[in-house]
Amino acid sequence: MRRPEVLLPTTALTITVIAFALIPTYTDSTVAPFDVYNTFQIFARLGLLTLALGLTMIAGEFDLSVVGTYALGGMLTVQVGPEHALYGLLAAVAAGAAIGLLQGGLIAGLRLPSMPVTLATYIALLGLTSALSGGLTKTYSNVSVTLWVDQTVLTYFSPRSLITLGFFVLAAAVLSFTRWGYELRAIGGDRRASRVAGVRVDRLIVGTFVVSGVLSALGGSLLSFSLGSANPDPGVQPLIVAAAAALLGGVSLAGGRGSAPGLLGGILAVAMLAEIVTVTAVPGYVTQLFFASLLGVIVVVDAPDLHRALVRQRTRLTHPQSHPQLEPGRHEAT
Amino acid sequence: MKVLSIPTRPNATPAGRSRHRSRVDIAITATVVLAVLVAVVVGLSTHRFATVANAKAIITSASLVGIAALGLTLITIGGSAVSLAISPTVAAVGMIFLATQSLGLGPALLIAVMCGMLVTGVQGAVVGYAGANPVVLTIAASFAITGTAIGISGGSTVSPTDAGYDSLNATPGGVALSVYVLIALALIVEWSLRRTSFGRRLYLVGENRPAARAAGLPVGLTTTVAWLGAGTLFAVTAVFTAAFNTSANVNLGGTLTFDAIAAVLAGGTSVAGGRGSALRTLAGAVLIAAVSDILLLRGYSTGVQIMVKGLIVLFVVVIVHLRSKEGRA
Amino acid sequence: MQQGVNPAAPFARPGEELVRAEGLTKSFGSTRAVRRASFSIARGEIHALCGHNGAGKSTVVKMLSGQETPDSGAIRIGGEVLDLRSRQVAQGNGIALVDQELSVVPSLTVAENLMLGDVRTRWITRRRAAGKRFRTLLDSVGLGHVDLDRPLSDLSIGERQLIEIARALGQDARLVILDEPTATLSDVESDYVYAAVRTVVTTGCAILFVSHRLGEVLDLCDNVTVMRDGEVVATTPVADLTIDSLIVQMLGELPHRPDKRTKDDTGDGAEALAVSGLSVPGRVDDFGIVLRAGQVCAVAGQLGSGASDVLRAIAGLVPSATAGITVDGVAVGPGRPRAAIRAGIAFVSNDRKSEGLFLDKPTSWNLLATRLPHVTRLGVVNRRVWSATLARLVELCGLEAARADHAVRSLSGGNQQKVFVGRGLGRDDVRVLLLDDPTRGVDIGGRAAIHALLRAAADRGVAVLFTSTDLEELLDLADVVVTMHKGVAVQRHEGTTAGAVLVREMTHGAAS
């Protein structure tokens, strides 16, 4: 029996890789190395966001504010660092950490549910970003940085996609070789039990939100470098796609399940799908319907009351005489 | 029957605890009073704020979000947290409404409402009967709705062939029709929540689903009915939004999903379910509209308005949480 | 602080004192859970903590393990007074814990659960090195066959419990606290735990062992501290105890029995409930019972004996249950709570917080939650009928009418339980009332009131079936007692039965 955190991303990735490889046979398009490069570019655009969201989901929280931080990070990068790209990057990372600290502190300290808190922060951050930019897309004048982050490296990669991959590798290492990994899944799986077992639950929650903030801000920075501009309102699509990628990556909304390689698989599957759609010129709505069915299946398969009904049905079938005639004499306990 | 009662004891809460409780309580109340005071002072000292025309403007701008938020209130009270598919639903229904204008206003309205109910009700049934996670389900639904809408419309904007919809833009008595509709719907929803067995069941299911099941309440049905109601209200928002914009495409819903959630939360409803009211949601929507209006009149940018909206929601969420924790300490 | 406390009896096994609880006191609201509890444990000692449900054992455990701070009193370890602010601090001071509630994480692997919360785990975990230690640990609790990398969700509840025990035993702690560690274990599994515990104490560490299984207490432990109603009654070397004398210590003076009916009063009703062949995979095996209208029957068993599962299955809450169930001769399909309710079965869960009451709703809503069709006309609440029904129920349950509009959360535990029970009362359509441990955490007064409610219901012709682990309650209330042990019914008793017999059957199964 394979577990969902392995099964889901492997299946998703396998299907998309096969579809990708078959492109030339069912269309007249060909697959060039650039398509692989481009897949990684799409991956780079949403990867860090997926990682940020995924980590909070593993811890049993849901950080809706990631897109807000993503937008703010991108905007700060553009506005602070036209000369020194590094300053822009640092400003974004510092802002992300501060946001994470604030949210994590509130959520762990006051035992607040994360959804309303991060939703409020999300709205506030979009407002802040828009206030900083006067509501306008701001351009980044440092063209050399823009050219640098997206230059082709080793045929398939760019510095941007490699950096993003690097964070996945780092996350995978941290999660599998340090106590952080299983403690994160522990607090997501059963918070009470973790507390009783002696896990420092509150610190871990704050830490997770800080990491989530930093990753999202960094994702925004990289995107701004690449586009040479920052958009104050990226819309909800990145959030929804990142959430879908995380779920495909085997993370569960209930928490306690998921891994960095799984998340990588999830987001790569999504990126590859997006690339297939572009190459084959499949209408965009088909992808949306595809995502819808995928998530629909995930959520329905996960639904507890459906399980209940299935167990009951199975019990009925395997014990057909569920309402037997009462045999007199057998009812009473000796 | 008196035999059955046990001797009543005096309410013996230890003194220390009650002192502690009231101190926190006072701090919370003081913060709230202070916040309200600041808002009132800033409001009154803002040029053009305290005028009839401006009051109309505030309630008008609250009306569309308000109606959708009433729908979301039903979902939230019933324990399904939030729907993330409000904007796509409103967009799709708006497109359908404008596309069917040639049938006449009445049939177009009917079709729109039916579509809103169907799309949202199906999600409600899956949540209610199967216990599916509403957040993921509505993410899936938002993809499905947008995808279908683009597939059918070819992604282009629907422009009506008849102008029957324009009567929805009427302003009887100088106030937008949507405002009257908002108030009427708020009263109807509030009444159903308070006075009907559906309302009571919804609160019970929302507060504690396992308990409701063990008590034999119709969990699936109640949830489905709540979502059907929500779908109706989303459809009403959709027809007004479409009529106002005179054209509709998949972006018609804009930021409505989050605006509606913000209104519900600002009304002090917790996403945990089992609590909330239509009137409080109405208050939340008006609160956000009024504060945005003050900021607007004082010349702050849209960005600042949105930021303050987020901070209000955060403030209310924290206060409500602290209060309910105190109440149950 | 110290006055009025029983001086600790001399220990059976001499040893240097390791842990001393001095006058520990803890209240929750106005519930005084523990009052001036004092006792001490020596190095190398296995020390039992016994007492009836709600006596305060777990609260003592929580204070010793850093989960609750005492209102007053002190904890000394190795002579030093410690402020155990959190689990981490307690663990840092060498206190390991197996909580009464299973505290492992099913989504983690066995190895990960064994590492969880261990203060010695370094930031970089070295699985290879730890692996060997874990294997030895698992062997010691009889889980040699279990793969370290399997997720815990693959394991049975008993195996999970053993993992938690292994985790605590493996922490090289000075004091290992085990709160009802064997409640869900089979005899074989329990034997491994006893052996492991015996091995651990030879290294000089001490064990605090909380259990309702008196047999194991006497076999395993050196000294027994008995608590009753939040206070320590006595600490006695096991050599000076028998099961019967221990039971007397725990129960104290039996309170005066209310009007317990004789056998003739009952048994003339018609057959109300018949259950046959009730099985729940892994929990209950082929249980059957017949109850007449007006009978009060107890299914008596320890935690994990299957008694709760029997009731839940009859109420339709266990989808995997198979059974033949009839109410007044009409068959009811299992696994569907609404069908059970329609057939006239009302169920009161033992978990009134998560599966019973709507805590933030008023008493009135809670009492009427199952009667909405009766108090509404065309879907609209009829306020007159609502108030009349409510008034009748409040009176019937002996609640304060003035507080009917207060949230149930603000009521005392006893009154909450009355509200919960009251939901199934005074209804003509209820034929069978199932109550899973109806007086859990309820004080003497509240308990008497609930007993009276159940009696009154039976007098009106309802068949009442309840579970309890509490001897007093079984003797007071039940006309019929069916004892259960490890998923099977042991014996059916009608009329007067000696308490000690029941306790024996519940803790040891059928006499062999």
Place this chain on the structure above:
Amino acid sequence: ACGDDSSGDQAATSGSGGLKGKTIDFVGYGKDNPWGAYFNSVFIKKLESQGAKVVDLTTMDPGTAVTNFNQAISNKPDLIVAALLDTSSTVVPIKKAKQAKIPVLVFDGRPDPSVDGDVMQVLSDNEALGIAAAQNLVEGLKGQGKDSGNIIVITGTKSGYASQDRMKAFDAELAKTPGLKVVDNQDGNWDPTLSGKIATQLFAKYGCSGIQGAFGMADYMALPIVAAAKQAGCEVGGKTGVIVTASNCFKVGIDAIKAGTLYGTATEDPGTIAEQTADYVIRYFNGENPPKKELVKEDRVTAQNVAQFEEQCSKA
């Protein structure tokens, strides 16, 4: 920097073989935009009827547009046709296309001056459109006897030159009537819904008496302004009401001009420029060497001359 540089050579030469077998990657405005929807349908149909393959990479999101542009480069088509929602973020892709020797044709708004020489252009006369809008307002207000008043503007995506050029010309023309003042200028992102929202806010902010004229850069942005004004209880058009103008024309706009709620607009209907752009592409592939830059002629439209443009403007 991307793709295989050496193979770009023959793609750069237009040849004279017509459109048959040619691939055109089209990074235009998205179909969710009313203007884009009609432009695309005319443009794509015309090229496909000539045997070309058009790859649809259209979008209304500036960020996605950059990704799509890069995708287009990687597809190595015979031509990229693009609209620039955000001028500066398309500088780099245009340079990349040049390196890859893929010709680029920009339509509607001009590209950044730094890459002006690197692309072919079929442009709307955005300056003329801005001037027309300003003239509409001045004329309309004069008709009400006003030579002073407050103007609000809701623009298209500000990061593109289509909006910026229109705005610059509008401001310059308006400056000739010193009494008229732009009190608020907001980015409506070529989005009807957003425009309605902003307009509602602006009417709340200034009140009916605080706004005499309004400029919504497209018909589908000006009409939500009209709706917002009415909702706020403000009079529109007539002897004293707000004068509203747009700067491109659609059927709804023409209807509104006839009804008197919209004072005027300007041509720049999507059909005309779509025809001209498609025509340019055909000439290009036929080896006719069309001029590097072409401008579409634009006219002012008001109630006086509405009949003259009704036909041209009523297709979308």
